[in-house]
Amino acid sequence: MKLPEEFLKKMQNLLGNEYSDFIESYNKESYKGIRANTLKLSVEDFKKISPFKLSDIPWCKEGFYIDDFDNVRPGKHPYYHCGLYYIQEPSAMIPVEVLNPKPGDRVLDISAAPGGKTTQIGAKLNGKGLLVANDISPKRVKALTKNIEMFGIKNCVVTNETPGRLAEKFKYFFDKILVDAPCSGEGMFRKDPKSVNNWSKFSVNQCSKMQKDILKHIPKMLRPGGLLAYSTCTFSPEENEGTIEWFLKEFPEFEVVKIENIDVLDRGRPEWVGGRREIEWTLRAWPHKIKGEGHFIALLKKRDGQNEGLKMFNRRETNYDAYLEFENLNMKISLRESLHIVGENLYSIPDGLPDLTGIKIANLGLYLGKIKKNRFEPSQSLALALKKEDFRNVIDFSSKSIEAIKYLKGETLMLNDKKGWKLVCIDGFPVGWGKQTDSFLKNYYRPEWRMR
Ligand SMILES: C[S@@+](CC[C@H](N)C(=O)[O-])C[C@H]1O[C@@H](n2cnc3c(N)ncnc32)[C@H](O)[C@@H]1O
Known part of the structure; x- marks a missing residue:
């Protein structure tokens, strides 16, 4: 990485003996983290269902380092759409x-x-x-x-x-x-x-x-x-x-x-x-x-x-x-x-x-x-x-199901059920709305938030 000369000079003056360790840190990868949303589940429950390997961040009990971040892509997982965590440095x-x-x-x-x-x-x-x-x-x-x-x-x-x-x-x-x-x-x-x-x-x-x-x-x-x-x-x-x-x-x-x-x-x-x-x-x-x-x-x-x-x-x-x-x-x-x-x-x-x-x-x-x-x-x-139990008519998809992905992509789902508003959940966590008609669930997942 090419850092501005002026910045390097200033840091050298400030850090003295520590400067070489400081500069060496730029040859390492930055650390990536997520923070569990305790409005939706406890840290313990999050650890149980997390699809990613987590290791503790010492200063924040809800925060976790994610190794291999670029491969596991937490921003693409259905749990991200349910708001179960925030991606944060x-x-x-x-x-x-x-x-x-x-x-x-x-x-x-x-x-x-x-x-x-x-x-x-x-x-x-x-x-x-x-x-x-x-x-x-x-x-x-x-x-x-x-x-x-x-x-x-x-x-x-x-x-x-x-x-x-x-x-x-x-x-x-x-x-x-x-x-x-x-x-x-x-x-x-x-x-x-x-x-x-x-x-x-x-x-x-x-x-x-x-x-x-x-x-x-x-x-x-x-x-x-x-x-x-x-x-x-x-x-x-x-x-x-x-x-x-x-x-x-x-x-x-x-x-x-x-x-x-x-x-x-x-x-x-x-x-x-x-x-x-x-x-x-x-x-x-x-x-x-x-x-x-x-x-x-x-x-x-x-x-x-x-x-x-x-x-x-x-x-x-x-x-x-x-x-x-x-x-x-x-x-x-x-x-x-x-x-x-x-x-x-x-x-x-x-x-x-x-x-x-x-x-x-x-x-x-x-x-x-x-x-x-x-x-x-x-x-x-x-x-x-809302919590799943706050609503009377719920439809709950598994995060591994094709229906969950179709819902997040904004597709209409062919389903038969009682007519009316449904709270759509993924593994029990609310994510959006659907409206049941005679033969299908009309998708109300917000267009600009859809999974691509
Ligand atoms: C470091 S970022 C904030 C990051 C944010 N706290 C977070 O954790 O995601 C600084 C923010 O300050 C905003 N900002 C700049 N000047 C401001 C001002 N005079 N009043 C309010 N916000 C300002 C910028 O638009 C920018 O979003």
Whole structure:
């Protein structure tokens, strides 16, 4: 791999004796991982049914290395379509472990696309509390929404906003915030050689400015006593220790928290930026020292103080009869207490949402489906957020059957059964909808998600 001269020189200066080991790591393959979705099954059950050989990632109990990744192709397996796991670079699992969201927390993931860390937070919240996943790029928000839907996360609002606009709405609202910042991506050179070209395009200084432009809005959104995790996938001190040093100076109400729960990683290097001593309590993942790519993670706490009240979200009360008829006929659980409609789109919205007037929203909790001409058509995300036992009429294919593959490819299946909506499952895990007619099952698997 051809690495930029300027980068090599800088790393040599920083690393001294370690430099040759660091460079040697570029001759090795990058590590590939997946993370089990505990919203759908336990880690133990996942290990039992996993079609891939797994070995544990030390810092994330849901995370596993996959050897032979390119041959076993986890992105092509029917379980991927059921949302049973997320494909994620192993070091990228560290920041959420450090932030450690708990059920009931209000969490903001401010630069979230494509959603690796959002899905990890969503699984940790386990349906309780509120997750706001934001990204500034409309295109990347689409991928983010898809991944949240696949994972079956019910309590996530997806926004497409600038941090400044979010700060106007969520005053001192969140318990925990993740800033997984845009960065120069030096830690990804081995995994993604294309990132070398981006490095030349976006300088370290430009990235450091982007990071500060995001971070300066965080204090307004975090409640007193709340936690902020800041992470990058780059080595440059200017974007890591340097950004934290700047933040602590600008916002003296924050202090660095010593990250204790992950002991296989190195500490931050305050001396590289002439920064204060406690920056040493941050973490650095080095590709020549662990089985993963380069990352930096800092955990900061906002000191205790007073909080402010907020105007809350106003749920629209209207006629939901078409949905209620569907629910009465088919479902064994009820979402009627949380319904909210936007145009013809029906959502189940999470509790405790503030007023979001004027905010660009891509997804408002759990998208249930459309009400059109007094008829309800369920969405793929509803199927993926249900358990098999939540629905009365189910059709369950084996992951090894030809029917499962035909369904995922969008084909019509010739079947005789009772008429009406069917929750289609694979090995007991919901994946989408079908509508039974006299002699066939009409396929409602979302066209853009189909298996090719
Ligand atoms: C490192 S990536 C995030 C990866 C993501 N957290 C994950 O785990 O999948 C950084 C993201 O920041 C977004 N971004 C860049 N500038 C932003 C800004 N000012 N506000 C919000 N998001 C921003 C980019 O569009 C990009 O998706």
